[in-house]
Every structure is written in structure tokens, then in C-alpha cells.
Amino acid sequence: MxxxxxxxxxxxxxxxxxxxxxxxxxxxxxxxxxxxxxxxxxxxxxxxxxxxxxxxxxxxxxxxxxxxxxxxxxxxxxxxxxxxxxxxxxxxxxxxxxxIGEETAKTVQRSGLKKIGLLGTVHTMQKDFYKAKFHALGIEVLVPTLQETKNYIQQTLKEELGRGVLREETKKNYIAIMNELVAAGAEGIVLGCTEIPLLIKQTDVPVKVFDTIAxxxxxxxxxxxx
Missing domain, CATH: 3.40.50.1860 (Rossmann fold)
Known part of the structure; x- marks a missing residue:
């Protein structure tokens, strides 16, 4: 080994x-x-x-x-x-x-999806270091459009999930954000922060969810x- x-x-x-x-x-x-x-x-x-x-x-x-x-x-x-x-x-x-980004992008590619929604920290959603791994494989990446939404995700990741605090209200808000991405054309959702899979599961979203920890x-x- x-x-x-x-x-x-x-x-x-x-x-x-x-x-x-x-x-x-x-x-x-x-x-x-x-x-x-x-x-x-x-x-x-x-x-x-x-x-x-x-x-x-x-x-x-x-x-x-x-x-x-x-x-x-x-x-x-x-x-x-x-x-x-x-x-x-x-x-x-x-x-x-x-x-983690390369492995996730390859997994999305094998699934046949061409457009995915991405949730993560502000850096992961806004900068190219992560999204570029998907773009290199011809996969379009959608993120929340409102800066207020991105800041909310950032805040809850740091102050709640990163401390082991899982709140039902936060889960409902994340589901609403993901549903907005699906409505915008996302064929799947990448949980692009390793804390998010602690809160969100496949059963919470109507499209394929990609758990980056897994x-x-x-x-x-x-x-x-x-």
C-alpha cells in the first residue's frame, strides 16, 4: 500500500x-x-x-x-x-x-454532462483555478449571479459548517440556491467545498450531485x- x-x-x-x-x-x-x-x-x-x-x-x-x-x-x-x-x-x-478539481471534472465528464452548477467558497466560485479544470474538458460552469448569494455561502461555510454546525434553515437556503442554478440550465451540481456534503445530499436536489469529498x-x- x-x-x-x-x-x-x-x-x-x-x-x-x-x-x-x-x-x-x-x-x-x-x-x-x-x-x-x-x-x-x-x-x-x-x-x-x-x-x-x-x-x-x-x-x-x-x-x-x-x-x-x-x-x-x-x-x-x-x-x-x-x-x-x-x-x-x-x-x-x-x-x-x-x-480535487481535476478528479471532479473527470467524473462530471464521464457522466456526460456539459453544464454544471458550482457551490463553494467565494474564491472557488469566482476564480479560475478550479473552474478551469472543467473548462478544459468542455464543461460549462454556472455559479450564483448575485454577490450577496456568494457572500452568504462563504459566511455559512466559515461560521457554521466549518464549525460542525448544521442548520435546517441553511440547508433550505442552499437547496433554493441550487434549484436556481438548475433553472438556469445546470444539469448537475458540484458541491465544491468539502463541508457542503455534510449538509447536502443527493436526495435534496433533482439533478445529479457531485460530492467532491467522495x-x-x-x-x-x-x-x-x-
Whole structure:
């Protein structure tokens, strides 16, 4: 089995899901008492907030360097927004970086969909680092048009889901936002923040939902047992 290095803590709630799902996935593949050989560097999310995501490259670079010193065979960043710096980090770590956006875009492509709605942090919805992975495969990406809506998603991700707080009112609002994207032509919805699948499930939306944690974990497990 290959050893995986995880950059977590962004946030701890989704990192917990990564750890659980990776171990379950490895055991499903290998059976017996086989579980994941992994190393987690868990960042203090408050440090990210103080630096802001735009200036978080140094923190992520330090985390990946710490992981490479433990002889991991690949690295995964346990947050969609952290992939803001994935290309730069990939160039300097010397081991594969399993990219959540690339894996999700390939999964959408295999589904045959050509237009998807994307929910995530403001950075993930507005910047090109994530959407470009879909555009490269000929997939159109729709995001909420109102800045107020994007800010609401950002706020609830940070202050609620990132703290492990799941509110029914927030779920209803997310469903309404996703239904607006479907009405605008989205054939599927990408849950482009690793906290959103804690709140939203396939049964909540009338179109195909792409759970980025599940997709990322599947790619990680496949690598580990390959």
C-alpha cells in the first residue's frame, strides 16, 4: 500500500470525513485488517483566516514540505479552496498531488454532462483555478449571479459548517440556491467545498450531485492500493 499525506484542518470537520472515508475505502479494497497508511498535517484554520487565502501559500507549502519529509507517496489537500495554489505546490513537492478539481471534472465528464452548477467558497466560485479544470474538458460552469448569494455561502461555510454546525434553515437556503442554478440550465451540481456534503445530499436536489469529498477520496484510495 502507498502512503498518503493529507493537508487537513481546513476545516477539521471535513478532514474527519476524509480520514473516515479513506480508511473505509482501503478496507473495502483490501479487506481484513487493512486500513490507510497516512500522515495528516492539520493546520490551524485561524492562521489561514489571519493570512487570508490569497496569502496562505506559505502555510500550505510548509505543510506539504513536512509531509514529504515523512516519505509519503502522494499528497492531497483536504479543501477545494486550498487548490488555489495546487499548481505551484505540485511543482515543488516531488510527489504526485491528487487534485480535487481535476478528479471532479473527470467524473462530471464521464457522466456526460456539459453544464454544471458550482457551490463553494467565494474564491472557488469566482476564480479560475478550479473552474478551469472543467473548462478544459468542455464543461460549462454556472455559479450564483448575485454577490450577496456568494457572500452568504462563504459566511455559512466559515461560521457554521466549518464549525460542525448544521442548520435546517441553511440547508433550505442552499437547496433554493441550487434549484436556481438548475433553472438556469445546470444539469448537475458540484458541491465544491468539502463541508457542503455534510449538509447536502443527493436526495435534496433533482439533478445529479457531485460530492467532491467522495470523488477525491475515491481517487486517493485508488492511488493507495494501485
Amino acid at each position: 502507498k502512503k498518503i499525506g493529507l493537508v487537513g484542518g481546513i476545516s477539521w470537520t471535513s478532514t474527519l470525513e476524509y480520514y473516515r472515508l479513506i480508511n473505509e475505502g482501503v478496507n473495502e479494497k483490501l479487506g481484513g485488517l487493512n486500513f490507510a497508511e497516512c500522515v495528516i498535517v492539520s493546520l490551524n484554520f485561524d492562521d489561514i483566516q489571519k493570512h487570508t487565502w490569497e496569502n496562505a501559500y506559505g502555510l500550505l507549502r510548509e505543510a506539504t514540505q513536512t509531509l514529504t519529509q515523512t516519505d509519503v507517496d502522494a499528497i492531497a489537500l483536504c479543501a477545494n479552496t486550498a487548490h488555489l495554489f495546487a499548481d505551484e505546490l505540485r511543482a515543488g513537492i516531488g510527489v504526485p498531488l491528487i487534485h 470523488i477525491h477520496v475515491n481517487a486517493i484510495v485508488d492511488f493507495m492500493v494501485s
